[in-house]
Amino acid sequence: MDRKINVEPIARVEGHGGITVTIENNEVKEVRFDILEGPRLFEQLVIGKTPEESVSISSRICAICFLSHRLAEIRAQERALDIKIGKKLQLLRKLAHFGEMIESHSLHYYLLALPDYLGYPDAISMVKKFPQEVTGALELKKYGNKVMEIVAGRRVHGENLTVGGIGRIPTDEELDWIKKRAKELIIEIERGLAVWEKLDIPDYMEEEMTFASVWPEDGSYDFRADTIKISDGTELPGDEYKTLTNERVVPHSFAKRCRYKGRPYSVGAQARMLIMQDRLDGEALKWFKKYYNERWHKNPHYNNVAQAIELLFCLEHIPEIVDEIKKTPWEDAVEGRDSGKGTGIVEAPRGLLIHHTEVEDGRVKYADYVIPTTQNLDAAELYMRNAVENLIKQGAEDLELPLEMIVRAYDPCISCSVHLVKVIRK
Amino acid sequence: MGKPKIGIYGLTGCAGDQLNILNCEDELLKIFDIFEVKSFVMASRAKDESVPLDVAFVEGSVSTEKDLEELKKVREKSRILVAIGHCAVFGGVQSMYMGCEAWMERYKKVYGKEDAVTISPPLEPRPLSAYVKVDAVLPGCPIEKEPFLKMAGLLAQGVIPKNPDYPVCAECKWKENECLLLKGEMCLGPITNSGCGAICPSHNIGCIGCWGPIEEENFAAGIALLESKGYTLDAVIKRFSIFGGTERGEKLAKYIESVKGGCNG
Ligand code: SF4
Ligand code: SF4
Numbered sequence: 308m309d310r311k312i313n314v315e316p317i318a319r320v321e322g323h324g325g326i327t328v329t330i331e332n333n334e335v336k337e338v339r340f341d342i343l344e345g346p347r348l349f350e351q352l353v354i355g356k357t358p359e360e361s362v363s364i365s366s367r368i369c370a371i372c373f374l375s376h377r378l379a380e381i382r383a384q385e386r387a388l389d390i391k392i393g394k395k396l397q398l399l400r401k402l403a404h405f406g407e408m409i410e411s412h413s414l415h416y417y418l419l420a421l422p423d424y425l426g427y428p429d430a431i432s433m434v435k436k437f438p439q440e441v442t443g444a445l446e447l448k449k450y451g452n453k454v455m456e457i458v459a460g461r462r463v464h465g466e467n468l469t470v471g472g473i474g475r476i477p478t479d480e481e482l483d484w485i486k487k488r489a490k491e492l493i494i495e496i497e498r499g500l501a502v503w504e505k506l507d508i509p510d511y512m513e514e515e516m517t518f519a520s521v522w523p524e525d526g527s528y529d530f531r532a533d534t535i536k537i538s539d540g541t542e543l544p545g546d547e548y549k550t551l552t553n554e555r556v557v558p559h560s561f562a563k564r565c566r567y568k569g570r571p572y573s574v575g576a577q578a579r580m581l582i583m584q585d586r587l588d589g590e591a592l593k594w595f596k597k598y599y600n601e602r603w604h605k606n607p608h609y610n611n612v613a614q615a616i617e618l619l620f621c622l623e624h625i626p627e628i629v630d631e632i633k634k635t636p637w638e639d640a641v642e643g644r645d646s647g648k649g650t651g652i653v654e655a656p657r658g659l660l661i662h663h664t665e666v667e668d669g670r671v672k673y674a675d676y677v678i679p680t681t682q683n684l685d686a687a688e689l690y691m692r693n694a695v696e697n698l699i700k701q702g703a704e705d706l707e708l709p710l711e712m713i714v715r716a717y718d719p720c721i722s723c724s725v726h727l728v729k730v731i732r733k
Numbered sequence: 734m735g736k737p738k739i740g741i742y743g744l745t746g747c748a749g750d751q752l753n754i755l756n757c758e759d760e761l762l763k764i765f766d767i768f769e770v771k772s773f774v775m776a777s778r779a780k781d782e783s784v785p786l787d788v789a790f791v792e793g794s795v796s797t798e799k800d801l802e803e804l805k806k807v808r809e810k811s812r813i814l815v816a817i818g819h820c821a822v823f824g825g826v827q828s829m830y831m832g833c834e835a836w837m838e839r840y841k842k843v844y845g846k847e848d849a850v851t852i853s854p855p856l857e858p859r860p861l862s863a864y865v866k867v868d869a870v871l872p873g874c875p876i877e878k879e880p881f882l883k884m885a886g887l888l889a890q891g892v893i894p895k896n897p898d899y900p901v902c903a904e905c906k907w908k909e910n911e912c913l914l915l916k917g918e919m920c921l922g923p924i925t926n927s928g929c930g931a932i933c934p935s936h937n938i939g940c941i942g943c944w945g946p947i948e949e950e951n952f953a954a955g956i957a958l959l960e961s962k963g964y965t966l967d968a969v970i971k972r973f974s975i976f977g978g979t980e981r982g983e984k985l986a987k988y989i990e991s992v993k994g995g996c997n998g
Contacts, residue, residue, distance in 0.1 A: 346796065346855055347745065347827035350814050351839045355832075356971055363941050364975060370875060414755065418776070429777035431765050445758040452756055460936050462756055463749045463875045464943065467936045474936035650956030 309663040326710050328695055335699070338692040340684055340714065350674040351626060358384040358470050358664075361671045366661065368409045368676070370463050371414070374407040374455060375655035378531065379662040382651030386533075387666045389643025390471045395635040399473060402485070402604050402628050403458035404530050404653070405621040409657035410451025410462075412576070415718045417444030420611045424506045440502060443495035447618065450488055454625075457481045459586065471640035482629045488623035493590070496619045500594055503612045511701070512694040512713060513605040516686060517567060518578035519551055521654050528579075528586035528620065530654035536582050537567065546650040548661045552677050552683045564685055565677070571685035574658025576613035577603065591620035607690055607716040614656070614718070655679050657718050683717045737787040737889055740772035740809055744793030744800040745858065746825055749875030750818035751775045751792055757878050767889055786811040788888050794820040794828060794858040795824040801856065801864060808865040813893060815884070816861045819874035823945040823978025825946075828858040830974040830982030833996040859979055869893050872926050874943035874976065880928055897927050900947050901940050905931035913939050917962050921971055942976035952981065953988065966992070 309567050325341040353361040362384065366377040378400055385392065416431040417440065424532055427433045434441045452462045457477050460467030465475045477485075522536035523529040535551060536544040543550055551572075554563040566572070580587070580595065581603060587595055605608045648667075651662045658679030665673040690713050698706055738773055743751050757764065764770070768788075772780040775908060789811035797803050808814055816822045818822055831839065836857040861867050887894045901922040905912070913920040913934055920939035922931070926947050933940050946952075952973060959969045989996060 346840065347825075347858070348839055349827075352826055352829060356975075357968075360941070360972065360975060364826055365746055367749075367874065370747040370752045373747070373749070374886070418755070426780035431762065431777070432779075434762070445761070448756070449758040453759075460938070461932055462878075463753055466938050466941070467932050469938070474933070474938040584831070 314472060333699060335692060335695050338695055339690055340688050350676060353671045353674050356671050357669060358666060362470060363466060364466055371411050372655035373464050374403055374459055375653050375660050377468060378404060379651040379653045379660050383649045383662040383664040384470045386649030387647040387664050389647060391641040392471055393638030395632060396473060398470060398628055398632045399458055399637060403455055403468060405625055406451045407456025408621050408656055409606050409618055410448055412618040413444050413447035413451060416611055416615045420715055433479050440499055443498055447492055447495055451493055454485055462617050479633060482633060484625045486629040489622045495624050496615060496622060499552060500615050508608050511697040512690040514693055515605050517570060517572040518581050519574055519659055520570055520579040520582045521652055528583045532652060538582060545652040546676065548650060563681055565682040566685055571689050573686045574682050575608040575610050578658060579654060580613040589623045592615050594619060607713060610716050658682065687714055687717050736769040738771050738784060739768045739788045740745060740786045741790045744804060746793035746818060746820035746879060747798035748775060753875045753878055754881060756985045757882060760882055762907055788813045790815050790817050791861060792818045792821050793826045796856055796858045798854045798856060804861060804865055813868045815869045815871060816867045817871045819872060819945050819976060821861050822872045823868045824858055824860045826975060827977045830977055830985045832960060839980050850946060870896060871946045873928055898948055899927050901925045901927050901931050903927055908935055910934050916944060919959060924952055924955045945976055945978060945979045
């Protein structure tokens with residue numbers, strides 16, 4: 308039997324993607340995750356611009372993780388220009404970053420992923436049966452947005468955090484509200500986490516995976532570092548990111564592809580949690596222990612619950628971050644030079660994000676961005692192929708939803724994976 | 734009369750405008766109540782492309798043949814087409830003026846050759862209005878929630894809304910901010926559409942123009958003003974180009990030709 312399956316566009320992901328599966332004589336010929344989103348050539352748009360402008364431009368790569376892009380570019384610029392910032396600014400960035408994780412994870416876990424497991428076309432249709440969970444999700448999302456609005460200037464594409472500085476420091480009242488609300492919302496995410504217990508997690512795609520994430524030097528579970536850690540034990544200094552990523556072009560996608568030692572690898576909440584699990588604490592650690600099992604190493608569906616646990620971790624840690632911000636005095640950044648190279652590494656909600664920049668006389672000369680979704684594409688294709696092969700053997704009729712669910716588990720930000728590209732230096 | 738039927742679509746962009754619609758947390762359920770949402774793939778798996786729409790909201794620039802095809806289909810079946818966000822209204826940062834080098838040359842540098850990616854032929858990014866009739870626009874990178882809700886309210890009553898035609902500066906003055914230009918900072922408030930509430934100047938940060946060029950912008954005067962503050966022509970042109978879209982891009986190219994006799998690569 309010949310069959311061709313086309314799912315396009317994939318719903319409830321951000322940006323344009325499609326899945327193409329070709330089956331001939333009950334044999335899988337091809338499984339492709341197509342990226343249909345048009346190219347935006349970001350790495351060229353920043354050429355000739357100032358470091359500040361390049362931060363504003365490159366944050367437009369993605370709406371949901373604009374702040375991660377912003378922080379990665381800021382870090383790249385500060386390393387290139389040897390700018391040293393004070394502790395208060397570090398903490399403010401951390402707070403905004405936690406806000407982004409909360410916003411993005413609540414959007415994905417509840418509104419984009421859970422409907423599949425529970426059999427709904429969208430979260431709005433879930434309201435009748437799960438009123439508390441859906442309104443709780445919207446409250447969490449609103450809170451994450453509010454944190455970004457206060458610290459980063461806007462919900463999306465805020466300009467308040469800059470290279471070496473900040474336009475406006477949040478007031479004590481705003482900070483107190485952030486702290487108070489974080490504590491109030493813990494119960495909401497715990498309610499959401501409880502839903503996971505009742506779900507059947509499919510196993511038709513499983514295969515052992517390699518994972519990568521940041522490896523914060525101070526021993527904390529955090530989303531920024533200058534070191535990358537890979538699940539095979541390798542630790543890489545940030546500027547050697549190419550050892551991990553090895554990007555290449557494929558014909559069916561405007562997004563480039565990555566492989567580590569010739570094999571697909573995964574980034575994201577699941578990768579972070581597997582790599583930094585010993586650094587979890589509080590209730591987040593308890594939920595991790597409750598839900599963790601061997602299948603986490605070979606099944607992308609666990610990325611969803613890892614996001615929910617991370618969301619809880621962020622809420623639990625915001626109060627102490629706020630306290631520290633309040634008691635830390637402001638210090639101006641120490642200016643460095645006007646030329647240099649730098650790599651900025653952060654965890655976007657969807658995984659490891661790398662911005663590399665080269666600046667000459669205050670103007671960007673070269674840029675290279677490696678985006679989480681680019682790194683996950685090969686892994687997603689591998690899992691989809693496994694799924695199709697096994698599901699055909701089991702005689703399953705509907706292949707579309709299982710494949711869409713794999714793609715959605717990666718929470719792909721397709722628009723941001725498109726631009727991805729190398730600039731040939733003149 | 735039933736509920737107005739709407740669709741929300743995304744072409745090439747960052748999905749920030751659709752995201753800010755999802756970010757109407759308090760009003761989201763109401764939106765789904767007032768309108769019959771026929772297509773919003775970022776939010777729902779359920780969609781019905783077979784019926785005519787009263788209003789289509791379209792985000793993103795036209796950047797592939799596929800985008801263009803989709804846009805034409807949406808245009809055909811919709812009574813009112815609204816461009817939402819800078820990419821749809823002006824072309825987005827991906828359409829900024831980049832000096833002499835043609836877009837295809839830049840594309841090839843990135844992907845190696847013209848046909849390295851075969852999935853859908855790429856097009857130089859352009860706003861919706863380059864290809865189809867646009868009935869209303871909602872600028873911003875991304876759009877803000879309040880103007881969107883206001884517009885949706887008017888559209889629900891059958892009114893096609895118009896945008897304010899004054900610059901960010903007006904909003905900045907209402908907020909009684911100290912003018913950043915007077916402090917010598919590069920701020921594009923005078924030549925940028927209002928609508929954001931002068932967010933950046935209110936955070937002591939110069940406007941970079943993300944609501945796009947106001948209709949009758951006097952950018953020659955803007956350039957002269959910033960040059961008088963000590964910025965080089967090149968620096969000013971670069972800043973103007975970021976959110977200038979395709980239209981200002983063409984004006985900038987002419988301006989540079991007239992003062993420099995070249996295209997300022
Ligand atoms: S206008 Fe801005 S927010 Fe909207 S899609 Fe384009 S880049 Fe994203
Ligand atoms: S002040 Fe300017 S750059 Fe800032 S949000 Fe408004 S239009 Fe955009």
